[in-house]
Amino acid sequence: MAASRGLVTESPLASHSALVSTYNRAPLAFERGEGAWLVAETGERYLDFGAGIAVNGLGHAHPHLVEALTAQAQKIWHTSNLYQIPQGERLGQRLVDATFADVAFFANSGAEANEAAIKMARKYHAAGGHPERYRIITFEGAFHGRTLATIAAGGQAKYIEGFGPKVDGFDQVPLGDFEALASTIGPETAALMIEPIQGEGGVRNVDAEILRRLRAICDEHGLLLIFDEIQTGVGRTGRFFAYEWSGVTPDIMSVAKGIGGGFPIGVCLATAEAARGLTAGTHGTTFGGNPLAMAVGNAVLDVILADGFLERVQQVSLHLKQRLAELVDRHPRVFTEIRGQGLMLGLKLNVLNTDFAAAARAQKLLVIPAGDNVVRLLPPLIITEDDVAQAVDRLDAAASTIEAQVRGAA
Numbered sequence: 001m002a003a004s005r006g007l008v009t010e011s012p013l014a015s016h017s018a019l020v021s022t023y024n025r026a027p028l029a030f031e032r033g034e035g036a037w038l039v040a041e042t043g044e045r046y047l048d049f050g051a052g053i054a055v056n057g058l059g060h061a062h063p064h065l066v067e068a069l070t071a072q073a074q075k076i077w078h079t080s081n082l083y084q085i086p087q088g089e090r091l092g093q094r095l096v097d098a099t100f101a102d103v104a105f106f107a108n109s110g111a112e113a114n115e116a117a118i119k120m121a122r123k124y125h126a127a128g129g130h131p132e133r134y135r136i137i138t139f140e141g142a143f144h145g146r147t148l149a150t151i152a153a154g155g156q157a158k159y160i161e162g163f164g165p166k167v168d169g170f171d172q173v174p175l176g177d178f179e180a181l182a183s184t185i186g187p188e189t190a191a192l193m194i195e196p197i198q199g200e201g202g203v204r205n206v207d208a209e210i211l212r213r214l215r216a217i218c219d220e221h222g223l224l225l226i227f228d229e230i231q232t233g234v235g236r237t238g239r240f241f242a243y244e245w246s247g248v249t250p251d252i253m254s255v256a257k258g259i260g261g262g263f264p265i266g267v268c269l270a271t272a273e274a275a276r277g278l279t280a281g282t283h284g285t286t287f288g289g290n291p292l293a294m295a296v297g298n299a300v301l302d303v304i305l306a307d308g309f310l311e312r313v314q315q316v317s318l319h320l321k322q323r324l325a326e327l328v329d330r331h332p333r334v335f336t337e338i339r340g341q342g343l344m345l346g347l348k349l350n351v352l353n354t355d356f357a358a359a360a361r362a363q364k365l366l367v368i369p370a371g372d373n374v375v376r377l378l379p380p381l382i383i384t385e386d387d388v389a390q391a392v393d394r395l396d397a398a399a400s401t402i403e404a405q406v407r408g409a410a
């Protein structure tokens, strides 16, 4: 059902669904996509500034990805991890070559990549003779996924309540509160886990200085530093990974979303030292790293790591940010600030973010609500200046609609 409590209403598409009602879906279905555009069943074209929540980094139906997937589909889809998977060896090596990491573990989603990261951190200490060090400190506003362990890691009551006892082993402190952090670190602490920019939490940037201090604290106490780059990674911020902006390297990093460009892939990257406990038989997955997924992941890297690609992302994101700054100035009653980096941007609102997202959708522009009353702009990394101009025009029109409704309601 469409949200009807807000200012902008839409008619429901289907009154009955056989699917579990875990999603508050918009009354809209898409048939195909082309680059930054999605075409609805009605034939209407939408400008996609959500990219499936930071997934379709290369837009829709990118010819190189379509070619890689269909070519692999003709050969072999799945063999299991009982055998060598050369496409996965290659993707792992390329990720290692381009990051701090020495090794990669492939999974199928972000939450699974984080589960691997959490298990790896615990097992690292167990392998070093300290199985009592299993607790992981996370930060308020975090989002790490929907499995039982990752909802405990995220710490948000709305995801935890009603699902039985919270998985033990997670402590949470306010972001940037180093006194709280110091008093929480104890003999059972194994690791700190943080998103370099909190995505679901409202595109909240974590200062490089905070990341540097966290690195130093980890080194001082023998803790592992885990970066969750599931949303920030694979070019989203204009660098391959967001940690590169700060110069701070983690011991373990989870990646998903953009690495598959729409094909489900998760990866846990780590130093050899951090991964020392995950020996044969200690962790695994049936589907993770299968040939289809790995073929697509390699194709994504062909494009993202090509000369000039990330520089272009930086250029177009600067242009978008400038245009958004003008927009915010024009509509102070709707917008309060712009947050984020690269093509992971947030607009903090004075009006309800779900109302604003619906108003943007009425202008045929897709944006994504987040915590802290923010809407996220997470367009494909391949957007042009023309796409930016069209998006800003549509945001402008959405803001004017909302202003008119607010005036009408007053």
Ligand SMILES: Cc1ncc(COP(=O)(O)O)c(C=O)c1O
Residues within 6 Å of the ligand: 053, 109, 110, 111, 112, 114, 143, 144, 145, 146, 195, 199, 200, 228, 229, 230, 231, 256, 257
């Ligand atoms: C930072 C972060 N971590 C973890 C996840 C969970 O990923 P998935 O939904 O693929 O399990 C998300 C998804 O939004 C995310 O943004």
